[in-house]
Amino acid sequence: MTELVSDPRMVAELVRGPYPRPxxxxxxxxxxxxxxxxxxxxxxxxDTQREQWMLDPKTHNNGLxxxxxxxxxxxxxxxxxxxxxxxxxxxxxxxxxxxxxxHACFLQLCHETILTGIKTVLPIIxxxxxxxxxxxxxxxxxxxxxxxxxxKDDPPxxxxxxxxxxxxxxxxxxxxHWYETRPHLLWFNEQTExxxxxxxxxxxxxxxxxxxxxxxxxxxxxxxxxxxxGTQSKRVVRSSGILRPVNHRVxxxxxxxxxxxxxxxxxxxxxxPLVP
Numbered sequence: 081m082t083e084l085v086s087d088p089r090m091v092a093e094l095v096r097g098p099y100p101r102p103x104x105x106x107x108x109x110x111x112x113x114x115x116x117x118x119x120x121x122x123x124x125x126x127d128t129q130r131e132q133w134m135l136d137p138k139t140h141n142n143g144l145x146x147x148x149x150x151x152x153x154x155x156x157x158x159x160x161x162x163x164x165x166x167x168x169x170x171x172x173x174x175x176x177x178x179x180x181x182x183h184a185c186f187l188q189l190c191h192e193t194i195l196t197g198i199k200t201v202l203p204i205i206x207x208x209x210x211x212x213x214x215x216x217x218x219x220x221x222x223x224x225x226x227x228x229x230x231x232k233d234d235p236p237x238x239x240x241x242x243x244x245x246x247x248x249x250x251x252x253x254x255x256x257h258w259y260e261t262r263p264h265l266l267w268f269n270e271q272t273e274x275x276x277x278x279x280x281x282x283x284x285x286x287x288x289x290x291x292x293x294x295x296x297x298x299x300x301x302x303x304x305x306x307x308x309x310g311t312q313s314k315r316v317v318r319s320s321g322i323l324r325p326v327n328h329r330v331x332x333x334x335x336x337x338x339x340x341x342x343x344x345x346x347x348x349x350x351x352x353p354l355v356p
Contacts (some may be wrong), residue, residue: 120186246329250293297321
């Protein structure tokens with residue numbers, strides 16, 4: 081897992097391999113971009129009119145979001161998140177009458193970050209089309225919406241546990257997990273039935289962790305799991321679909337009493353039109 085893969089053809093071959101796995105790629109973003117984005121994120125959190133930035137409470141696709149456990153789902157990971165959708169943010173902000181000039185530089189950097197991510201991922205999508213013809217990956221990708229998520233996890237000491245992100249598969253077609261202040265991302269190896277840490281040799285120049293999500297499975301024959309009431313869930317039946325999502329989680333390392341500060345992370349989600 082420590083070897084970086086830069087050839088889009090090789091990335092495409094690996095992600096459609098015998099089992100789902102993440103791929104480490106050279107990071108197209110500098111660490112300074114991440115720190116500038118996090119500073120902008122904190123400025124929005126400190127905004128005296130912070131509630132105005134909570135733009136999209138129903139779909140959670142745009143703006144500031146607070147996530148807390150509920151009676152219905154006590155295992156939700158408590159955290160603050162910032163979502164910037166490439167195609168929807170400005171329309172949503174305009175309808176809400178938001179004064180975007182107060183954080184104009186931050187919003188522009190969010191926009192440019194997504195465009196850089198798309199430019200980096202597109203050759204991989206093209207190679208998937210070459211290797212798995214007939215699924216129109218590139219055509220759907222170019223019609224897709226993409227969004228940036230900035231994360232501020234509640235400190236493990238406050239949570240009372242080391243796990244700050246429970247096991248899950250992203251609903252995106254693919255994901256760029258591209259920076260975090262304390263890197264403790266783990267992925268589930270279906271061959272060994274074990275959780276494997278993604279180790280970084282260099283904390284500052286972290287590689288991008290690239291992996292597929294549930295939409296990749298649904299586009300290639302994946303089946304949805306069925307809820308007890310007979311309805312389809314958003315989960316995908318394991319091992320269904322030619323392309324399969326990577327199950328991952330985040331568990332902090334170290335004495336709980338010393339984990340008193342938040343972990344920050346930045347993730348890019350690349351979506352394709354939803355498959356029925």
